[in-house]
Amino acid sequence: MSSNDTIFGRILRGEIPCDQVYADDLCLAFRDIQPQAPVHLLVIPREPLVSLAEAGEEHQALLGHLLLVAARVARQEGLQAWRTVLNTGAEAGQAVFHLHVHVIGGRPLDWPPG
Ligand code: AMP
Numbered sequence: 001m002s003s004n005d006t007i008f009g010r011i012l013r014g015e016i017p018c019d020q021v022y023a024d025d026l027c028l029a030f031r032d033i034q035p036q037a038p039v040h041l042l043v044i045p046r047e048p049l050v051s052l053a054e055a056g057e058e059h060q061a062l063l064g065h066l067l068l069v070a071a072r073v074a075r076q077e078g079l080q081a082w083r084t085v086l087n088t089g090a091e092a093g094q095a096v097f098h099l100h101v102h103v104i105g106g107r108p109l110d111w112p113p114g
């Protein structure tokens with residue numbers, strides 16, 4: 001299954017704009033359009049991977065890279081504490097079926113999440 005046809009695929013292809021905070025050969029990071037906290041970023045792979053459920057051994061390095069970029073952009077935003085979230089599947093809150101790491105911070109965050 002491909003995730004080329006999602007809103008994030010369109011952002012990657014430059015068809016719609018985003019508020020970009022970081023980019024490299026493997027991924028793009030930008031501000032969430034409906035932020036849930038003062039800082040709410042999304043880190044997405046350029047590769048059209050649907051979710052963590054579709055990831056295989058061949059994605060090991062990419063997934064590690066996405067987490068390192070998540071930490072990098074969190075620090076770039078001045079955060080000392082933040083939450084990284086990957087919603088996997090509609091029942092878990094995934095609405096866009098192109099893998100993305102949420103980076104959320106800038107306010108106290110409750111646990112457990114809803
Ligand atoms: P999820 O519910 O985990 O699939 O998260 C999808 C996220 O994408 C939500 O937080 C949305 O607010 C965000 N989102 C949807 N469309 C855009 C967009 N065009 N630019 C930035 N963020 C978006």
